Amino acid sequence: MKELISKLKNNIDLSPEAEEYLxxxxxxxxxxxxxxxxxxxxxxRYTYFVTDGCLRSFCIDKNGxxxxxxxxxxxxxxxDFIAIYNNELATLTVESITDSKVxxxxxxxxxxxxxxxxxxxxxQRGNLERHVVSxxxxxxxxxxLTAAERYDLFLQQYxxxxxxxxxxxxxSYLGITQQSLSRIRKEKxxx
Amino acid sequence: MKELISKLKNNIDLSPEAEEYLxxxxxxxxxxxxxxxxxxxxxxRYTYFVTDGCLRSFCIDKNGxxxxxxxxxxxxxxxDFIAIYNNELATLTVESITDSKVxxxxxxxxxxxxxxxxxxxxxQRGNLERHVVSxxxxxxxxxxLTAAERYDLFLQQYxxxxxxxxxxxxxSYLGITQQSLSRIRKEKxxx
DNA sequence: GCGCTTTATTACCATAGGTTAATTTTTTTG
DNA sequence: CAAAAAAATTAACCTATGGTAATAAAGCGC
Numbered sequence: 001m002k003e004l005i006s007k008l009k010n011n012i013d014l015s016p017e018a019e020e021y022l023x024x025x026x027x028x029x030x031x032x033x034x035x036x037x038x039x040x041x042x043x044x045r046y047t048y049f050v051t052d053g054c055l056r057s058f059c060i061d062k063n064g065x066x067x068x069x070x071x072x073x074x075x076x077x078x079x080d081f082i083a084i085y086n087n088e089l090a091t092l093t094v095e096s097i098t099d100s101k102v103x104x105x106x107x108x109x110x111x112x113x114x115x116x117x118x119x120x121x122x123x124q125r126g127n128l129e130r131h132v133v134s135x136x137x138x139x140x141x142x143x144x145l146t147a148a149e150r151y152d153l154f155l156q157q158y159x160x161x162x163x164x165x166x167x168x169x170x171x172s173y174l175g176i177t178q179q180s181l182s183r184i185r186k187e188k189x190x191x
Numbered sequence: 192m193k194e195l196i197s198k199l200k201n202n203i204d205l206s207p208e209a210e211e212y213l214x215x216x217x218x219x220x221x222x223x224x225x226x227x228x229x230x231x232x233x234x235x236r237y238t239y240f241v242t243d244g245c246l247r248s249f250c251i252d253k254n255g256x257x258x259x260x261x262x263x264x265x266x267x268x269x270x271d272f273i274a275i276y277n278n279e280l281a282t283l284t285v286e287s288i289t290d291s292k293v294x295x296x297x298x299x300x301x302x303x304x305x306x307x308x309x310x311x312x313x314x315q316r317g318n319l320e321r322h323v324v325s326x327x328x329x330x331x332x333x334x335x336l337t338a339a340e341r342y343d344l345f346l347q348q349y350x351x352x353x354x355x356x357x358x359x360x361x362x363s364y365l366g367i368t369q370q371s372l373s374r375i376r377k378e379k380x381x382x
Numbered sequence: 383g384c385g386c387t388t389t390a391t392t393a394c395c396a397t398a399g400g401t402t403a404a405t406t407t408t409t410t411t412g
Numbered sequence: 413c414a415a416a417a418a419a420a421t422t423a424a425c426c427t428a429t430g431g432t433a434a435t436a437a438a439g440c441g442c
Contacts, residue, residue, distance in 0.1 A: 059331050067334040069327060082327055085320040114313065121312040122305065128319035129276040135326035136260060136273055140250050142333050143258040143366045147399075166419060175334045180399050182421050338429075357389060371429055373391050 001028065001103055003051050003075060011123050018117040025109040031055075031096040038080050038094035046104050047079035048072075053100025054164055057092045058172065068173040071097075071158060071165070077127070079107065098164045147176045148184045192219065192294055194242050194266060202314050209308040216300040222246075222287040229271050229285035237295050238270035239263075244291025245355055248283045249363065259364040262288075262349060262356070268318070270298065289355045338367045339375045 001023070008014050008022075031037065031053075038044055040060060048055065050072050057078055058068045069092060072078035080092040084107050096102075114121050141150055151174055155162070161170070167185075168178035176184075192214070199205050199213075222228065222244075229235055231251060239246065241263045248269055249259045260283060263269035271283040275298050287293075304311050332341055342365055346353070352361070358376075359369035367375075 059335070061335040065335070067331060069331060081320070082324050085324050114316065118309060118312070121309070121316065125305065125312065125315060125319065128316065128323060129272070132319060132322050132326065133273050133276050135323065135330065138330060139326065139333070140258060140260060142330070143363075144250070144252040144256070168419075172334075176398095177400060178420075179401085179422085183399085186421080359389075367428095368430060369390075370392085370431085374429085377391080 001026065001051075004049055004103060007075065008123060011126060012119050014119060015117065018119055021113070021117060025113075026103050026105050029102050029104050030099070031102060032099050033096060036093060036095045037102075038090050038092065040090050040093045042090050044080045044083040044090050044107055047077060047084070047107050047110055048094070048102040048104055050074055050076050050078065051101045051103060053096060053098040053102075054161070055094060055096045055100060055102070056165075056169060057094045059092050066172050067175075068169055071161065071169075071173065073158070073161075084111075097169065142175065147174060147180060148187070150174045151181065151184055151188075192217065192242075195240055195294060198266065199314060202317060203310050205310060206308065209310055212304070212308060216304075217294050217296050220293050220295050221290070222293060223290050224287060227284060227286045228293075229281050229283065231281050231284045233281050235271045235274040235281050235298060238268060238275070238298050238301055239285070239293040239295055241265055241267050241269060242292045242294060244287060244289040244293075245352070246285055246287045246291060246293070247356075247360060248285045250283050257363050258366075259360055262352065262360075262364065264349070264352075275302075288360065333366065338365060338371060339378070341365045342372065342375055342379075 005014070005019060005022070028051075029048075037046065037048060037055070038057075052074060055072045055078050056068050057070045057072075057080065058066045060066055070078060078094055080090045080094065082088070082092065083090045114124065141153060145153065151170070154170060154174060167181055171178045171181040174181065196205070196210060196213070219242075220239075228237065228239060228246070229248075243265060246263045246269050247259050248261045248263075248271065249257045251257055261269060269285055271281045271285065273279070273283065274281045305315065332344060336344065342361070345361060345365060358372055362369045362372040365372065
C-alpha cells in the first residue's frame with residue numbers, strides 16, 4: 001500500500017481523508033502461483049494493484065488456446081477492464097504466474113471514488129492516457145514488426161520476465177506458437 | 192460543434208462558461224480528401240473531433256509501408272495521442288480520406304481544460320475508458336482471429352467504410368497486404 | 383467519351399509461422 | 413536423489429500470407 005500512496009503523492013495532492021478512504025476500500029492479498037483472481041464468464045468484482053510478483057490476463061479462443069493481453073508487474077493495475085467498463089461478465093481470466101502480493105479494490109468502489117474525491121481524476125487520467133499509448137504502440141508493433149523483432153522488443157520492455165514466465169506465455173503475448181518462439185530463440189542464439 | 196456540445200450534455204452537466212470556453216478554443220475546419228493534418232516528425236499542435244467524413248492515422252515503417260492505427264468517423268476524436276501524451280514529435284500521420292469537417296482544438300488547450308473546468312474530467316474519463324476497451328479488443332482480435340475473420344469483423348464495425356476507403360487502407364489496418372485482402376474478398380464472394 | 387491515374391485483381395513463387403508429434407531438458411515433488 | 417510433471421526444443425510437413433510483377437477494372441479530369 002505504501003507504494004501506491006507514494007505513487008499517488010508524486011502525481012497529485014492527496015488529502016488525508018482521501019488516503020484514509022483508500023485504505024478503507026482496499027485489502028492486501030497474497031496470492032500464490034497459479035491462483036486465478038478473475039475467471040472468464042463470472043462477474044468482475046475487483047481490480048488489483050500489483051506490489052510484488054507478476055500476473056497476467058488472457059482470453060481463451062474457440063480452440064481453447066490462450067492469448068495473453070497483459071503482464072502486470074510491480075506498480076501496475078490489472079483486471080478485466082473490458083468487462084468493467086462495459087458492465088459485462090468477464091471475457092478475460094486473470095491469474096498470478098508467480099507468488100505475488102496485490103492490493104485488492106472493489107471495482108465499484110473505484111468507479112465511485114472520482115465523485116467522492118475529485119483529486120483522483122487527474123491521476124486516473126494520466127493512467128488511462130499512458131494505457132492508451134501503450135496499447136496503441138503494441139498494435140503498431142504487431143502490424144509492422146516480425147515475430148523475432150517483437151520478441152526482442154518484449155525482452156527490452158520486460159527485462160527479467162523470462163525468469164518467472166514460461167516461454168509459452170510470452171509466445172501467447174506475441175501472437176505466435178511456443179514452437180515458433182523456440183525457433184526464433186534458436187536463431188537468435190546462433191546469430 | 193452542435194454534435195460535440197450535445198454529446199457532452201448527454202454525459203455531464205456543462206456550465207455555460209465551460210461551453211463558452213469550448214467555443215473559444217476551437218475552430219471549424221473543412222478539409223479535403225487527401226489533406227494531411229498531422230505529419231510524422233512534426234510537433235502535434237491539434238486534436239480533431241470529426242463531424243463529417245473520415246480520417247485515418249497511420250505510421251510508416253522502415254520499408255516505407257503504411258500501417259493504419261485508426262479510422263475516425265463522425266463523433267470520433269483523432270490525433271497523434273502517442274506524441275501528445277508523451278510530449279514527443281509525431282510518429283503518426285493523420286490524413287483525411289474523404290472531404291471532411293472537423294473541429295480543431297489546440298492540444299495544449301485541451302490538456303488544460305480539466306483544471307479550468309473540472310466537469311470535463313468525467314467526460315474524458317469515459318472517453319479514455321472506451322478507448323482502452325476498443326484497443327484491447329483489437330489486440331485480442333489480432334491475436335486470435337484469422338485475417339478473413341478480422342475482415343468480417345471490420346466490416347461489421349465500419350459498415351459503410353468501403354464506400355469511401357480504398358481496400359488497401361483496410362488491409363493496412365488489418366495487418367495484411369492488399370493482395371491478401373483481395374484473395375480473402377474473392378474467397379468470400381465464392382462462398 | 384477518351385485517356386490518365388488510381389485501385390483492385392490475379393498469378394507464381396517464396397517464406398514465416400502453424401500443426402502435430404516425438405524427444406529432450408528443466409523443474410518440482412515425494 | 414529418483415520419479416513425475418512441466419516446459420522447451422526439434423523435426424517433418426502444411427498453410428496462410430508476403431513479394432513481385434503483370435493485368436484488369438474503376439474513377440476522374442478534360
